[in-house]
Amino acid sequence: MNNTTQLIQTVLIYALPVLFAITLHEAAHGYAARHFGDNTAWMLGRITLNPVKHIDPMGTILMPLLLYFATSGAFLFGYAKPVPVRFGNLRNPKRDMIWVALAGPGANLLQALLWGALMYVLLGTNVEERFFLEMCRAGIMVNVVMFAFNLFPLPPLDGGRILVGLLPWKQAAMVSRVEPWGFFIVMALVISGVVNKLWMTPVMNLTYGLLDILLAPLSMLVR
Secondary structure, three states, rough: OHHHHHHHHHHHHHHHHHHHHHHHHHHHHHHHHHHOOOOOOHHOOOOOOOHOOOOOHHHHHHHHHHHHHHOOOOOOOOOOOOOOOHHHHHOOOHHHHHHHHHHOOOOOOHHHHHHHHHHHHHHHHOOHHHHHHHHHHHHHHHHHHHHHOOOOOOOEEEEHHHHHOOOHHHHHHHHHHHHHHHHHHHHHHHHHHHHHHHHHHHHHHHHHHHHHHHHHHHHHOOO
16 A cells, blocks of 8 residues: 555545544533633634634644654644633633633543444444444544643643633632743643653543443443
8 A cells, every 4th residue: 555545544534533523622612611601602603513613724734734744644733723712701710711621622532432332333233344443443542632632731721721720829820821832832842752651641541441441331242
């Protein structure tokens, strides 16, 4: 299989899981914000399952493709257009910020579970088409990666906003000041391997363990 064919196959397998992962992650933030009192995302049409509304041409398409070619598939990174949230509009900004931030990773965890369930259903009904099984595995992996990465406790990632919401006011203010440089700090930590070694690997292992427990009944039925 040549490189072009392999790339096309990889794109087809990952396209649907990635689009769902990004779209539902961002829509969940907007829905949670609306639930807790901020209608900004709703008024801008961002609480939608239309992936076009959430795709950032640079972060969702160009950057992942460039990184794929530059590193021969060893390193991938991308991002969607963030859903606008005015935390001051929330009924209890400090507390509700936590729930709004958790909604995105929570949507990814739920999707990982659903892709896993679908995989076991396909196996249980003797569907052995490799493409669909690989898509299910891709759906699990993409969502586990998004779940773990977004929980990294540094603004502007969801984990950073959760940390700000949990800390006392003084410490929360100190952490929130990092936000303008947070993206660059996170990128530096990713490239240096710190995030992968100290955060992604252990959190992903725990998440896979949780999914194994939740999917155990389906797994036993397939056997």
